[in-house]
Amino acid sequence: MGLMDFIKKQFIDIIQWTEDSDGTLAWRYPMADLEIQNGAQLVVRESQLALFVNEGKVADVFGPGTHRLTTQTLPVLTYLKNWDKLFESPFKSDVYFFSTRQQLNQKWGTPQPITVRDKDFGAVRLRAFGNYSFRVADAKLFHTEISGTRERYEAADLDGQLRGLVLQNISNAIASSGIAFLDLASNQLAFAQALNTQLAPEFARIGLKLEGMTVQNLSLPEDLQKILDQKIGMGMVGNDMTKFMQYQTAQAIPKFAESAGSGGGGIAGDAMGLGAGVALGQVLAQNLAAGLHAPLAAPGQAVGMKAEDIMATLEKLGDLKAKGILTQEEFDTKKAELLKKLV
Numbered sequence: 516m517g518l519m520d521f522i523k524k525q526f527i528d529i530i531q532w533t534e535d536s537d538g539t540l541a542w543r544y545p546m547a548d549l550e551i552q553n554g555a556q557l558v559v560r561e562s563q564l565a566l567f568v569n570e571g572k573v574a575d576v577f578g579p580g581t582h583r584l585t586t587q588t589l590p591v592l593t594y595l596k597n598w599d600k601l602f603e604s605p606f607k608s609d610v611y612f613f614s615t616r617q618q619l620n621q622k623w624g625t626p627q628p629i630t631v632r633d634k635d636f637g638a639v640r641l642r643a644f645g646n647y648s649f650r651v652a653d654a655k656l657f658h659t660e661i662s663g664t665r666e667r668y669e670a671a672d673l674d675g676q677l678r679g680l681v682l683q684n685i686s687n688a689i690a691s692s693g694i695a696f697l698d699l700a701s702n703q704l705a706f707a708q709a710l711n712t713q714l715a716p717e718f719a720r721i722g723l724k725l726e727g728m729t730v731q732n733l734s735l736p737e738d739l740q741k742i743l744d745q746k747i748g749m750g751m752v753g754n755d756m757t758k759f760m761q762y763q764t765a766q767a768i769p770k771f772a773e774s775a776g777s778g779g780g781g782i783a784g785d786a787m788g789l790g791a792g793v794a795l796g797q798v799l800a801q802n803l804a805a806g807l808h809a810p811l812a813a814p815g816q817a818v819g820m821k822a823e824d825i826m827a828t829l830e831k832l833g834d835l836k837a838k839g840i841l842t843q844e845e846f847d848t849k850k851a852e853l854l855k856k857l858v
Contacts, residue, residue, distance in 0.1 A: 527551045530565075531558035532612040538670045540618075540651055541662040544610040551606055557582040562616040564654040568609040573655050609664070613654045617726050618670045621647050623681040628736065631686045633696040641696075642734040643685070645707065648726045649677070649718060657722030680717050681710070688713035703730040741838070825853050 527549050532542055559565045559579050567574040567589065575589055582588050624644030633639050651657050662668035689699060692709035699706040711728040718725040829850060836846040 527555055529556050529558060530610055531560075532563065532565075533560075534614060538618065539667060540614055540670055540673070541658065541665070541668040542612045542614075543664070543666045544612065546607065546609065549607075551584060551608065553585065553606075555584050557584055557610075559612075562614060564613040564615055564651070566611040566613065566654045566658055568611065568658075569606075573658065574608065576654050611654075611658060611662075613651045613657065615651050617648045617650050619646075619648045621649065621670070621674065621677065623647060623678050625682060625685075629682065629685060631689050631696070633689070634693075635695050635697065636739065639696055639739055640736045642732075643706075643730060644732055645728070645730040647677075647681070647728045649723045650726060651722060652719070652724035653722035655722070660721045677718075680714060684713045684717065685710065700733050700735060703733060706730045706733065825856060829853055 527546075530544055530551070532544065534542075557565060557577055558581050559577050561579045563579060565577040567577075622644070623646065625642045628640040628642050630638055630640050661673065688709040689696065689706075691713060692699075692705070694705055694709065699709070707728045707730045710730070711725060714728065715725045832841060832846055832849055832853075835841045836843065841849075
């Protein structure tokens with residue numbers, strides 16, 4: 516290089532990065548034809564890391580602080596270039612900055628229901644969604660595995676890969692947690708913790724740290740939701756079948772009234788009909804309780820139940836069996852008892 520060329524050549528005295536927007540994970544300092552002056556300052560702010568790459572090899576990683584670039588602060592780079600101790604000549608390397616701030620409110624969700632194994636139900640299909648946060652923890656690993664030599668790498672560029680990791684590990688998270696699915700459904704914090712435990716090593720493999728995972732909603736399949744609702748209803752009334760039938764009737768009355776109001780007719784269209792509907796529910800509840808608990812009559816002895824009451828009770832028992840509240844064996848036993856009471 517001639518003297519004039521050396522004089523015209525520009526040298527870098529300060530290397531730094533002030534983030535101009537959110538969501539940037541990695542940024543390459545624009546070197547162009549510039550060279551770094553011996554003794555130049557490298558300014559790494561809090562929530563940043565700086566990585567030196569020389570001739571394709573990672574040389575050094577710098578944490579927050581102001582660093583004077585000499586043979587003492589760049590020993591690996593000095594070794595790679597075989598410079599002497601004075602390190603007088605300017606040098607050229609690629610410098611990458613990494614943001615270590617938390618990347619918040621990253622969305623995840625199941626676009627389609629996914630099947631997971633469960634110790635109570637064998638297998639269930641679910642939908643879920645929530646958010647998570649992460650940060651760059653290992654700049655060297657993230658550079659070599661993900662961002663590479665790109666001028667800028669955004670969190671949005673990684674979004675699809677991280678969503679895929681979450682979905683891929685949901686089933687394993689539930690299985691390894693040992694928590695029953697219904698307990699996870701009622702305790703979203705436990706679900707989030709199970710996901711976090713499963714996903715943290717997966718994030719670490721690409722230089723990231725998973726800081727937090729939330730589950731904002733967990734949707735049960737319709738058939739499982741019906742069973743859960745029945746269990747909740749039975750828990751409210753205990754083993755009192757009369758109260759349960761009254762509860763069922765109260766749930767059905769608005770539907771009867773709506774049908775009558777739309778021209779469908781029926782007895783629940785006015786106050787008298789509504790009262791009759793309540794009375795009917797009470798009669799059915801009494802008949803069901805009698806059918807479940809009354810002892811069999813002696814041969815030839817009338818039990819005082821009408822045929823239509825017994826048939827109505829059988830229909831209700833069949834409905835309870837279909838919903839999983841009564842087993843087939845319980846239904847068959849009560850059915851046999853009731854049929855013997857026909858007079």
